[in-house]
Amino acid sequence: MSLIQLNFQGLRNLTPLEMRPSPRINIISGPNGSGKTSLLEGIHVLGMGRSFRTRQLKNAIQAELPHMTLYGRLAGEPEVSIGVRRLRAQRELELRLRGDKDVRLAELVEAMPLQLINPDAFRLLEGSPAGRREFFDWGVFHVKHDFLEAWKRTRRAVKHRNALLRRGRIDPQEMAAWEQELALWGEVVDRLRMEWFSEFLPVFEETLEVLLPLPGLKLGYARGWDKQRSLSEVLRDSRATDQQMGFTQQGPQRADLRIRLNKQPAVEVLSRGQQKLVVSALKLAQGRFLERTAQRHCIYLIDDLPAELDAQHQQRFCQLLEEMQCQAFITSVEPTALQRTWQPQTAVSMFHVKHDDQGLGQLRQDG
Numbered sequence: 540m541s542l543i544q545l546n547f548q549g550l551r552n553l554t555p556l557e558m559r560p561s562p563r564i565n566i567i568s569g570p571n572g573s574g575k576t577s578l579l580e581g582i583h584v585l586g587m588g589r590s591f592r593t594r595q596l597k598n599a600i601q602a603e604l605p606h607m608t609l610y611g612r613l614a615g616e617p618e619v620s621i622g623v624r625r626l627r628a629q630r631e632l633e634l635r636l637r638g639d640k641d642v643r644l645a646e647l648v649e650a651m652p653l654q655l656i657n658p659d660a661f662r663l664l665e666g667s668p669a670g671r672r673e674f675f676d677w678g679v680f681h682v683k684h685d686f687l688e689a690w691k692r693t694r695r696a697v698k699h700r701n702a703l704l705r706r707g708r709i710d711p712q713e714m715a716a717w718e719q720e721l722a723l724w725g726e727v728v729d730r731l732r733m734e735w736f737s738e739f740l741p742v743f744e745e746t747l748e749v750l751l752p753l754p755g756l757k758l759g760y761a762r763g764w765d766k767q768r769s770l771s772e773v774l775r776d777s778r779a780t781d782q783q784m785g786f787t788q789q790g791p792q793r794a795d796l797r798i799r800l801n802k803q804p805a806v807e808v809l810s811r812g813q814q815k816l817v818v819s820a821l822k823l824a825q826g827r828f829l830e831r832t833a834q835r836h837c838i839y840l841i842d843d844l845p846a847e848l849d850a851q852h853q854q855r856f857c858q859l860l861e862e863m864q865c866q867a868f869i870t871s872v873e874p875t876a877l878q879r880t881w882q883p884q885t886a887v888s889m890f891h892v893k894h895d896d897q898g899l900g901q902l903r904q905d906g
């Protein structure tokens with residue numbers, strides 16, 4: 540899985556660009572504010588239908604322009620084309636996959652598995668469980684084909700149950716129906732997550748061992764409700780307190796990943812650089828796991844790799860990327876450190892973004 544062509548128009552400060560990336564390593568350098576992260580953002584929008592920088596994709600449309608249009612072509616037999624267009628005057632994204640306009644976001648995500656590692660990566664450890672759920676659900680979604688349906692039904696049942704809890708008087712029959720739906724699909728979601736987790740864990744441990752050996756680090760999956768009890772019992776018994784709180788306090792919508800170092804929350808004992816390496820190990824392990832179980836390669840977007848990593852850890856990180864034989868887009872203000880890291884057989888393409896005379900960012904391939 541690799542991008543062989545990218546065409547972006549109207550994205551942030553970038554002038555219209557066409558890029559022919561290497562199927563392996565692409566290094567994008569340039570001064571601050573030139574548009575390196577914007578380029579990664581464009582690829583992220585193509586593969587995920589959303590930005591990692593803003594909830595309002597409108598903000599990514601170049602000032603004064605009416606829309607942004609992103610296009611990518613993935614290698615394969617047959618090749619896969621992906622198009623995303625966002626008009627300033629319209630909320631919805633226009634999506635195209637293999638020329639087809641009738642596309643759901645999940646199809647886009649499935650077509651182009653992406654992982655992002657950026658200077659905010661440590662937030663996966665520090666931030667709310669929602670980010671960690673998104674992280675592991677990405678993995679489950681890509682390898683367990685019945686997950687999406689079960690997840691959607693669960694989410695719908697939680698929404699309806701919460702709406703009923705907030706009503707003054709609850710219709711017991713209606714509540715029982717949504718609880719039954721939630722218990723049924725929530726257990727499926729949990730089973731698939733647990734299966735995924737038990738297979739993913741050794742891949743993560745193997746990856747962490749290479750990147751940053753931390754024998755005391757333990758990764759655990761918390762399902763979101765009492766382990767000993769069925770979800771239907773838990774929902775029934777917590778109805779009164781849920782009603783007081785106005786939401787469903789237990790269930791798969793509260794699942795989390797527990798990351799501990801010698802029994803303490805890892806985020807409270809690890810340095811920033813170590814946190815970035817643990818998160819990198821989690822994200823690289825997702826790609827390795829996907830490759831082993833589904834024979835699919837993940838594309839990596841790595842923003843500002845040198846930030847917070849010393850030379851030795853940068854080197855280990857790059858070696859892992861090479862072994863995985865995946866495509867990566869790596870940005871750095873200063874490209875020289877990354878230039879020396881690669882094996883001669885790895886196809887490395889160097890790009891440079893610089894300000895043109897109107898202050899816009901122009902992408903050029905070096906050499």
Ligand SMILES: Nc1ncnc2c1ncn2[C@@H]1O[C@H](COP(=O)(O)OP(=O)(O)OP(=O)(O)O)[C@@H](O)[C@H]1O
Nearest residue numbers: 551552571572573574575576577598599600601602
């Ligand atoms: N909608 C927009 N229209 C035009 N320019 C924009 C828009 N949004 C952001 N910019 C500008 O785009 C530039 C590119 O920012 P970007 O974060 O991509 O740069 P960068 O090369 O990654 O910088 P750094 O090395 O500092 O991280 C910034 O100067 C920013 O002010």
